[in-house]
Amino acid sequence: MKHRPTRFRALILLGIVFALVAAACTSSDTPDDSGLITIVARCKAAPNVEDGRCNNLLRGVVAANAQLAADGDDRRVEVQIIQDNADWGDYRTEFELASSAGEAPDIIVSGHEDIGVWATSGIITDVTDLLGDYPEFDDVTPSLWASTELNGKRWGVPQDAEARPLYFRKDLLLELGWTQTEVDSLPANLASGAFTWEDMLDTAEAAVAAGVVDEGNGWWHRPVNGNDFLYYYYSAGGELLDDSGALIFDQAAALQVYELVGGAVDRGILSDTLLGTSWADWNSTVANGNVLFVFGGSWQWSDWAVNYVVDPDGEQYLFDNLGFGPIPALAAGTNEPTTLTHPLLYMVSSGSENPDLALMVISKATTKELNTEYALASGHLAILTSQADYEPYTSSVFLSEVGALLEFTTFVPNSPFFSAWSEGYFLGLSAVESGAATPAEAVQIVVDQLQNELGVDVIITGG
Amino acid sequence: MTQQIEEESEALASAAVGAPGPQRRPLGRRVRSTASAYGFMAPAVALVLTFFVAAGILLLILSFTDLQSANFNDAWTFIGFDNYERLFTDAFFPKIARNTVFYVFTTLIVFNLGLALVLALVTTSIPRRAGFFFRLVWLLPRLTPSVVYIMMWQRIGSADPFGIYNQIAPEFLGASGGNLYLGGSPWTFVVLTNGFIGASFGMIIFTSALESIPKDLLTAAKVDGADTWRIIRDIKIPMIKWPLLFIATYQTLSLLTSFEYILLLTQGGPGLFTTEVWALTSYKRAFASYAGNNQWAYGATWAVVLVAIALLLAVVYVKLFKFNELIEEPRIENL
Numbered sequence: 001m002k003h004r005p006t007r008f009r010a011l012i013l014l015g016i017v018f019a020l021v022a023a024a025c026t027s028s029d030t031p032d033d034s035g036l037i038t039i040v041a042r043c044k045a046a047p048n049v050e051d052g053r054c055n056n057l058l059r060g061v062v063a064a065n066a067q068l069a070a071d072g073d074d075r076r077v078e079v080q081i082i083q084d085n086a087d088w089g090d091y092r093t094e095f096e097l098a099s100s101a102g103e104a105p106d107i108i109v110s111g112h113e114d115i116g117v118w119a120t121s122g123i124i125t126d127v128t129d130l131l132g133d134y135p136e137f138d139d140v141t142p143s144l145w146a147s148t149e150l151n152g153k154r155w156g157v158p159q160d161a162e163a164r165p166l167y168f169r170k171d172l173l174l175e176l177g178w179t180q181t182e183v184d185s186l187p188a189n190l191a192s193g194a195f196t197w198e199d200m201l202d203t204a205e206a207a208v209a210a211g212v213v214d215e216g217n218g219w220w221h222r223p224v225n226g227n228d229f230l231y232y233y234y235s236a237g238g239e240l241l242d243d244s245g246a247l248i249f250d251q252a253a254a255l256q257v258y259e260l261v262g263g264a265v266d267r268g269i270l271s272d273t274l275l276g277t278s279w280a281d282w283n284s285t286v287a288n289g290n291v292l293f294v295f296g297g298s299w300q301w302s303d304w305a306v307n308y309v310v311d312p313d314g315e316q317y318l319f320d321n322l323g324f325g326p327i328p329a330l331a332a333g334t335n336e337p338t339t340l341t342h343p344l345l346y347m348v349s350s351g352s353e354n355p356d357l358a359l360m361v362i363s364k365a366t367t368k369e370l371n372t373e374y375a376l377a378s379g380h381l382a383i384l385t386s387q388a389d390y391e392p393y394t395s396s397v398f399l400s401e402v403g404a405l406l407e408f409t410t411f412v413p414n415s416p417f418f419s420a421w422s423e424g425y426f427l428g429l430s431a432v433e434s435g436a437a438t439p440a441e442a443v444q445i446v447v448d449q450l451q452n453e454l455g456v457d458v459i460i461t462g463g
Numbered sequence: 464m465t466q467q468i469e470e471e472s473e474a475l476a477s478a479a480v481g482a483p484g485p486q487r488r489p490l491g492r493r494v495r496s497t498a499s500a501y502g503f504m505a506p507a508v509a510l511v512l513t514f515f516v517a518a519g520i521l522l523l524i525l526s527f528t529d530l531q532s533a534n535f536n537d538a539w540t541f542i543g544f545d546n547y548e549r550l551f552t553d554a555f556f557p558k559i560a561r562n563t564v565f566y567v568f569t570t571l572i573v574f575n576l577g578l579a580l581v582l583a584l585v586t587t588s589i590p591r592r593a594g595f596f597f598r599l600v601w602l603l604p605r606l607t608p609s610v611v612y613i614m615m616w617q618r619i620g621s622a623d624p625f626g627i628y629n630q631i632a633p634e635f636l637g638a639s640g641g642n643l644y645l646g647g648s649p650w651t652f653v654v655l656t657n658g659f660i661g662a663s664f665g666m667i668i669f670t671s672a673l674e675s676i677p678k679d680l681l682t683a684a685k686v687d688g689a690d691t692w693r694i695i696r697d698i699k700i701p702m703i704k705w706p707l708l709f710i711a712t713y714q715t716l717s718l719l720t721s722f723e724y725i726l727l728l729t730q731g732g733p734g735l736f737t738t739e740v741w742a743l744t745s746y747k748r749a750f751a752s753y754a755g756n757n758q759w760a761y762g763a764t765w766a767v768v769l770v771a772i773a774l775l776l777a778v779v780y781v782k783l784f785k786f787n788e789l790i791e792e793p794r795i796e797n798l
Binding site for chain 1: 537552553554621622625647729730733734751752
């Protein structure tokens with residue numbers, strides 16, 4: 001039997017490798033012979049509850065193609081989604097590296113503060129002049145557009161919004177000796193400022209002393225860094241941006257925050273091991289009623305109902321046992337209740353060859369029907385004015401009540417320097433909570449870090 | 464073979480006529496005789512040039528720029544030694560350096576050398592099948608995907624009431640036994656997780672070295688009345704000197720640049736950089752930022768300094784352990 005020459009086989013193998021590499025390098029949104037253009041969308045979404053974030057884009061394809069046909073445009077579009085629940089930091093890095101390599105998805109969903117970095121580095125598209133082509137965007141709640149802006153331009157379209165409430169256990173407060181009337185009136189007292197942050201800590205301390213909750217379970221915040229900690233600083237009277245847009249670190253406000261959390265640890269209200277707890281343990285402990293007061297997010301309500309307390313009775317169990325209101329006023333600070341809203345945006349990559357089609361698909365996902373379905377499943381707030389009287393949305397008791405917290409809302413700044421600020425500020429907080437530094441030492445550590453990291457781009461005040 | 468005989472004849476002829484040394488061979492012949500050696504080395508050289516030298520040079524250049532997410536698409540701006548100044552004036556630079564030294568040498572001495580040697584000695588002293596089985600068990604951490612492995616440790620070391628250890632230990636050790644958790648004893652967990660993986664590498668190398676010690680040496684020692692400890696100290700350890708020195712060198716450099724288990728386990732915390740090591744800082748500056756704006760150039764600066772330290776250590780080890788003796792030609796051939 002005669003074998004083919006080895007060289008011939010090697011050439012075939014080489015040809016296959018080249019073909020594979022060439023296929024891998026083919027741009028994803030290059031139209032195929034049928035004129036079908038693929039739009040790739042990347043979303044981070046918690047499974048079971050936030051899937052609509054990318055799925056709504058898929059569902060908008062039919063309407064987008066109908067619109068194209070009606071407009072006499074020969075192009076047709078399909079959407080490919082990449083959706084998982086990656087860590088936020090990894091997710092952002094992935095987009096930056098993909099952009100640099102020319103392989104960014106057409107659409108990315110991320111926090112509005114990312115436009116600070118991404119618009120500055122030019123990896124997302126300025127959509128200011130394109131938005132007018134899509135009437136669906138006229139329905140977006142006007143105040144939300146502010147979160148999409150940097151340097152007077154718009155860099156994305158709001159995808160969702162949320163409130164970050166104080167959750168309290170009704171059953172534990174009753175066990176502590178509160179009357180039903182006192183428990184029922186707590187949301188109103190939080191909103192009026194009658195029940196302050198200091199009152200919350202006193203109540204939590206009493207609950208620990210009475211054995212209603214374990215030591216360290218009087219009050220919990222999130223177990224990792226996040227935007228929640230920013231409203232502590234706001235509550236203490238801290239300013240974040242000066243008129244020129246430079247970041248400010250107010251030492252007096254930070255000191256107050258650090259004394260607040262350090263004091264809570266010293267009093268046995270807050271556990272010194274809370275930071276570093278896994279989200280799974282955190283959610284399980286909170287949802288099953290082992291913590292009296294919790295600073296959380298509206299999206300967690302849905303997560304708990306679907307993934308953590310299904311057996312007790314899902315959302316009904318939560319309504320029976322969990323109340324919520326704004327973050328209490330810090331009497332020693334601004335003395336005003338607060339919360340924080342952190343809209344996610346659909347952004348179009350500057351590497352996209354078809355930004356108009358990407359926006360077309362986004363516009364078809366920005367409808368009251370699709371967004372309401374997403375909001376109900378994920379515990380997020382309406383982003384469209386038409387949802388205010390859309391029965392499926394208004395019939396959600398939770399969303400209607402938690403939406404009222406927007407009266408007290410604050411935002412994260414769109415600044416390319418916020419990341420370093422946030423990490424420095426959190427470093428101080430974690431140092432105090434773990435006992436590695438006193439509040440005063442922590443402030444100095446943060447000042448050193450921020451000056452080392454940001455130099456002239458941070459203004460230190462309140463010394 | 465013919466060529467070798469010819470060379471030897473030439474050398475003998477030179478010696479016979481009292482020439483000062485072997486004559487230089489013709490260029491063509493010299494090229495032919497060394498070409499195969501270079502050929503064998505070529506793939507390794509290409510890899511080192513591509514993934515170490517070229518990458519190292521790029522890293523060095525990057526460390527003199529201000530590249531970060533916010534200017535990722537701009538042309539590089541060179542800022543001199545600013546990043547280096549920033550690094551050495553960082554308030555936590557001394558702590559991170561101390562952590563790195565502690566982590567590398569504790570893990571190395573206790574586990575990668577110490578435990579590895581004990582395992583190799585024990586598993587070569589018991590019946591062969593049993594020894595094989597126990598070595599396989601010790602290889603499991605290395606065979607387990609790192610994320611799965613660390614998740615197991617997180618479940619073991621979570622604070623009360625979640626941790627497996629804290630649920631089981633009080634049953635056996637009383638109340639005080641239930642006081643070990645990741646947040647409270649982070650270094651214990653960091654060293655254990657890395658050590659259990661690192662020990663298996665040395666164990667395999669030491670086992671093969673111990674197995675290759677001629678049995679008659681050990682028998683002779685026993686006949687002379689040497690006890691087990693004496694055999695280990697005076698025969699086995701001296702006979703595996705080179706593997707020991709190799710593992711010490713290799714694992715020092717490996718630990719110096721390893722950070723993935725610490726990243727997954729503690730993220731360098733808790734509190735103020737408690738378990739943060741140099742390589743982790745480099746990674747975090749360049750690739751991990753909660754709210755965006757990764758500082759590529761500053762991360763590269765940390766990496767450049769780490770590479771310099773590693774190179775320096777490599778030279779020190781080579782000199783200190785006299786590795787040139789290991790690779791020199793056997794003296795018997797020079798006769």
